[in-house]
Amino acid sequence: MADVAAKAGVSRALVSIIFRDQPGASQETRERVLRVADEIGYRPDNAARLLARGRSRTLGVMFTVHQTFHADLVEGMYPEAERLGYEVLLSATAQGRGEVKAVEALLSHRCEAVILLGPDSAVADLDALGHRTVAVSVGRRVPQARVDSVHTAEGKGIRQAMDYLVELGHRRIVHIDGGRGPGSAERRRAYRAAMRRHGLESGLRVIPGDHTEQSGIETGRLLLAERDGGQPLPTAVLAGNDRCAMGLLMALTRAGVEVPRDLSVVGYDDSHLSHLMPIGLTTVRQDAVLMAEHAVRFAVERLEDRELEPREAVLDPKLVVRGTSGPAPEEPA
Amino acid sequence: MADVAAKAGVSRALVSIIFRDQPGASQETRERVLRVADEIGYRPDNAARLLARGRSRTLGVMFTVHQTFHADLVEGMYPEAERLGYEVLLSATAQGRGEVKAVEALLSHRCEAVILLGPDSAVADLDALGHRTVAVSVGRRVPQARVDSVHTAEGKGIRQAMDYLVELGHRRIVHIDGGRGPGSAERRRAYRAAMRRHGLESGLRVIPGDHTEQSGIETGRLLLAERDGGQPLPTAVLAGNDRCAMGLLMALTRAGVEVPRDLSVVGYDDSHLSHLMPIGLTTVRQDAVLMAEHAVRFAVERLEDRELEPREAVLDPKLVVRGTSGPAPEEPA
DNA sequence: TACTCGCACTAGAGCGCGCTAGTAGAGCGC
DNA sequence: GCGCTCTACTAGCGCGCTCTAGTGCGAGTA
Numbered sequence: 001m002a003d004v005a006a007k008a009g010v011s012r013a014l015v016s017i018i019f020r021d022q023p024g025a026s027q028e029t030r031e032r033v034l035r036v037a038d039e040i041g042y043r044p045d046n047a048a049r050l051l052a053r054g055r056s057r058t059l060g061v062m063f064t065v066h067q068t069f070h071a072d073l074v075e076g077m078y079p080e081a082e083r084l085g086y087e088v089l090l091s092a093t094a095q096g097r098g099e100v101k102a103v104e105a106l107l108s109h110r111c112e113a114v115i116l117l118g119p120d121s122a123v124a125d126l127d128a129l130g131h132r133t134v135a136v137s138v139g140r141r142v143p144q145a146r147v148d149s150v151h152t153a154e155g156k157g158i159r160q161a162m163d164y165l166v167e168l169g170h171r172r173i174v175h176i177d178g179g180r181g182p183g184s185a186e187r188r189r190a191y192r193a194a195m196r197r198h199g200l201e202s203g204l205r206v207i208p209g210d211h212t213e214q215s216g217i218e219t220g221r222l223l224l225a226e227r228d229g230g231q232p233l234p235t236a237v238l239a240g241n242d243r244c245a246m247g248l249l250m251a252l253t254r255a256g257v258e259v260p261r262d263l264s265v266v267g268y269d270d271s272h273l274s275h276l277m278p279i280g281l282t283t284v285r286q287d288a289v290l291m292a293e294h295a296v297r298f299a300v301e302r303l304e305d306r307e308l309e310p311r312e313a314v315l316d317p318k319l320v321v322r323g324t325s326g327p328a329p330e331e332p333a
Numbered sequence: 334m335a336d337v338a339a340k341a342g343v344s345r346a347l348v349s350i351i352f353r354d355q356p357g358a359s360q361e362t363r364e365r366v367l368r369v370a371d372e373i374g375y376r377p378d379n380a381a382r383l384l385a386r387g388r389s390r391t392l393g394v395m396f397t398v399h400q401t402f403h404a405d406l407v408e409g410m411y412p413e414a415e416r417l418g419y420e421v422l423l424s425a426t427a428q429g430r431g432e433v434k435a436v437e438a439l440l441s442h443r444c445e446a447v448i449l450l451g452p453d454s455a456v457a458d459l460d461a462l463g464h465r466t467v468a469v470s471v472g473r474r475v476p477q478a479r480v481d482s483v484h485t486a487e488g489k490g491i492r493q494a495m496d497y498l499v500e501l502g503h504r505r506i507v508h509i510d511g512g513r514g515p516g517s518a519e520r521r522r523a524y525r526a527a528m529r530r531h532g533l534e535s536g537l538r539v540i541p542g543d544h545t546e547q548s549g550i551e552t553g554r555l556l557l558a559e560r561d562g563g564q565p566l567p568t569a570v571l572a573g574n575d576r577c578a579m580g581l582l583m584a585l586t587r588a589g590v591e592v593p594r595d596l597s598v599v600g601y602d603d604s605h606l607s608h609l610m611p612i613g614l615t616t617v618r619q620d621a622v623l624m625a626e627h628a629v630r631f632a633v634e635r636l637e638d639r640e641l642e643p644r645e646a647v648l649d650p651k652l653v654v655r656g657t658s659g660p661a662p663e664e665p666a
Numbered sequence: 667t668a669c670t671c672g673c674a675c676t677a678g679a680g681c682g683c684g685c686t687a688g689t690a691g692a693g694c695g696c
Numbered sequence: 697g698c699g700c701t702c703t704a705c706t707a708g709c710g711c712g713c714t715c716t717a718g719t720g721c722g723a724g725t726a
Contacts, residue, residue: 001682011706016684026704041465046441047383048682051711056380065404066605074398075427087438090423094408105420108379109442132374213609246609254612254656272399273609276546276579279587323587334712344676349714359674381712384681 001042008036019044050110058087059299060106062099063117065092067211068243069271069288070117073138076292077115084300100125107133113299118182118211130310134302136295139286140182141312148298150291150313154186155193157284157317161238161266162194164319169328170236170264172203176219176248178240179210187268191238203234211240213247220251233263235328242267242274242283249281249324260326270320279323286317334375341369352377383443391420392632393439395432396450398425400544401576402604402621403450406471409625410448417633433458440466446632451515451544463643467635469628472619473515474645481631483624483646487519488526490617490650494571494599495527497652502661503569503597505536509552509581511573512543520601524571536567544573549580557588566596568661575600575607575616582614582657593659603653612656619650 005012010033017024018033025033037043050056059081063070074090081088089111091102099121106114113134119126123144129135130146137149165173175191178184188206195204207222209215216239227233239245245267249259257263259279267274270285294313302308338345343366350357351366358366370376383389392414396403407423414421422444424435432454439447446467452459456477462468463479470482498506508524511517521539528537540555542548549572560566572578578600582592592598592612600607603618627646635641 012683013685013706013708014704017705020684024704029704043437043441045384045443045682047380047389047443048711049684050380051378051384051713052682052684054684054711065407068401071398074425078425078427078430089442090425092407092411092423094411097411104376108376109422110378110380213605250609250613272546276583276606276609280583345713346676346678346715347674350675353714357674362674378712381681382714384683385712385714387681387714 001044003040004033004037004042007040008033056087056110056112057085058089058109058111059296060089060091060103060109060111060114061117062091062093062102062106062114062119065094067118068273069139069241069269069286072271072288073117073292073295076289077296080293080296084296086296086300103129112303115295115299120180120182134299134306136298136302137182138291138295141186143312146310148295148302148310148312150294150298150315151183152284152286152291152315152317154183154317155190157268157286157319158187158190158238159194160317160319161284162191162198164321165236165238165264165266165325165328166194166198166200168236168264168326171200171328172232172234173200173236173238174205174207174223174234175238176207176209176215176240176244178244179208179215181211181240183268184211184240187240205234209240209244211243213243213250215240216244216247216249217251218247219244220248220255224251224255224257233257236264236266236325238266238268240268242269242271242281245281245283245324246273259324262329264325264328266325274320274322282322282325283320284317285320287315290315334377336373337366337370337375340373341366389420389443389445390418391422391442391444392629393422393424393436393442393444393447394450395424395426395435395439395447395452398427400451401606402472402574402602402619405604405621406450406625406628409622410629413626413629417629419629419633436462445636448628448632453513453515467632467639469631469635471515471624471628474519476645479643481628481635481643481645483627483631483648484516485617485619485624485648485650487516487650488523490601490619490652491520491523491571492527493650493652494617495524495531497654498569498571498597498599498658498661499527499531499533501569501597501659504533504661505565505567506533506569506571507538507540507556507567508571509540509542509548509573509577511577512541512548514544514573516601517544517573520573538567542573542577544576546576546580546583548573549577549582550584551580552577553581553584553588557584557590566590569597569599569658571599571601573601575602575604575614578614578616578657579606592657595662597658597661599658607653607655615655615658616653617650618653620648623648 127145267283274281451472460478600616607614
């Protein structure tokens with residue numbers, strides 16, 4: 001920077017002004033300085049910038065590298081962040097890199113706020129994080145913590161799916177649980193409520209699982225084993241999310257079960273995956289872009305006014321009917 | 334930091350030493366300082382650290398948020414980077430955020446090296462980047478640029494797949510091209526060569542496409558339209574990558590084409606997707622973890638010795654036979 | 667005793683910027 | 697001529713840390 005200033009015959013301060021696009025420099029000086037900078041190959045150093053400025057205007061996003069829905073969310077964040085003048089820094093959780101590590105990485109890079117996609121941490125930890133910095137949880141309600149949250153009205157989505165399945169004649173509807181995954185508790189609760197409301201308590205069944213393909217595959221195996229043991233298959237399965245639904249489909253189809261003739265499968269998220277199934281996955285759609293925009297906005301607004309109370313955005317989900325669902329099979333007499 | 338030093342009754346320098354885990358402090362002072370820091374809630378500021386240190390020990394990784402194979406790669410980089418004492422910063426390309434933007438973000442955050450997953454930029458740009466900093470291209474050979482590269486022996490993989498298909502009796506084997514995608518040119522070339530080698534020039538056909546599901550879907554539609562126009566379907570399709578293969582499968586299966594009875598499909602990458610298909614996708618496996626480790630190692634080694642000439646790691650791919658491939662259908666007399 | 671050595675620790679410069687407070691000079695009205 | 701404002705620019709401190717070149721001190725050696 002000093003080199004640029006020297007070569008352009010101005011002070012460092014003026015170079016700074018020009019690179020920050022601030023008023024206080026004449027047009028011709030601006031052009032000259034920029035030209036010189038280009039020649040020298042100077043580009044401002046962000047680290048120093050942040051340090052001097054005190055603010056980084058950077059949002060940290062923690063996501064899970066294999067969670068396809070997160071990709072949709074991340075993609076939705078960039079434009080909104082840019083619009084508001086913020087940068088986005090990503091940090092992935094992965095095998096051997098837990099949420100704590102991922103978040104620490106973000107914070108130590110001076111992110112002013114942290115947006116957590118489907119956080120799995122304990123409420124107390126999230127609360128602590130929310131006190132240390134501005135935090136937003138996407139996909140999981142954390143009402144007890146000092147954290148904004150953005151999620152869909154899980155109950156509503158599940159209810160739509162359940163009503164739809166019941167309407168199609170399904171009675172034995174099983175739910176694969178998302179474990180500690182975001183939104184799982186609400187989905188589970190809504191499933192239970194819907195079964196009761198439709199007078200199907202007797203068929204109510206929640207199979208423990210999580211938000212991965214593996215979980216769907218295992219459930220598939222379990223159901224097949226039960227069938228071979230003489231128990232009938234359920235006629236419909238409400239999976240914890242799309243990935244789980246995909247795993248289930250794989251396991252079942254491989255074993256000769258025909259979807260949706262023998263059994264209907266409904267996912268959750270409407271991630272890119274849903275379109276991928278040859279017949280398309282029936283699923284409950286969460287609007288990734290809208291969620292992403294809300295999350296960014298929450299973070300920025302809290303940054304601008306630290307006193308703001310944590311808020312919650314609840315978006316409406318929507319059932320998207322594709323090929324994996326259909327009328328319940330005729331019951332054998 | 335000054336607060337910690339004051340409260341612990343030592344100098345800032347000593348606190349620094351302790352937080353850097355360097356020799357020069359007694360065990361008891363160490364413990365005391367760390368305890369005080371914890372009480373105050375002090376954590377060292379990375380930006381200032383980088384600035385003062387001159388080195389960031391940070392590797393920047395540019396990836397595409399929806400490219401599933403990239404997720405596998407990213408996951409493989411973290412452990413290796415950590416082992417070598419480097420941090421990893423991610424920057425995604427996405428709609429409206431091109432490679433230039435993504436890389437600028439990395440550089441301005443003081444990444445010492447940039448690892449590009451499947452870069453699409455012009456060779457000249459990559460070369461320029463390679464001169465400005467240490468750069469590694471993963472999945473694409475860039476022999477003309479000052480850039481390390483890590484990729485699989487594309488030709489070998491395609492050859493294996495082709496030999497396998499021909500052995501199964503396939504003659505009309507079509508290739509969906511990956512466009513400007515990484516490795517596409519080599520795969521295309523190898524496909525052509527294999528067709529010739531097997532005396533199948535007459536059936537040689539490259540359909541333009543890219544590395545997305547959409548491209549597979551479109552090709553599927555095209556082939557179906559041709560079939561309806563009286564032309565026979567190919568008996569096997571070699572897709573540009575797994576995503577493309579998935580799209581193709583979706584389009585075909587929807588239209589009643591049975592895979593692999595009527596037509597075999599082979600993908601490329603062996604990303605997580607491949608396991609997802611109910612019947613499993615036959616594909617050419619690239620070892621993501623190995624590629625990731627090579628890429629990180631290349632970057633670090635070049636950082637440690639700037640004079641090192643750019644190198645190239647060529648890994649052996651491996652055909653993984655799953656459910657989407659089988660014997661060629663009987664030709665109608 | 668005088669010295670060297672090694673260990674625990676410190677002073678203070680400097681990393682590359684942003685920012686506040688300020689100056690020099692041009693243009694204006696009176 | 698004076699004071700005034702406005703624009704274009706500059707000096708220099710400080711952000712939070714690392715790092716070099718030290719200081720002080722007790723133990724070991726001549």
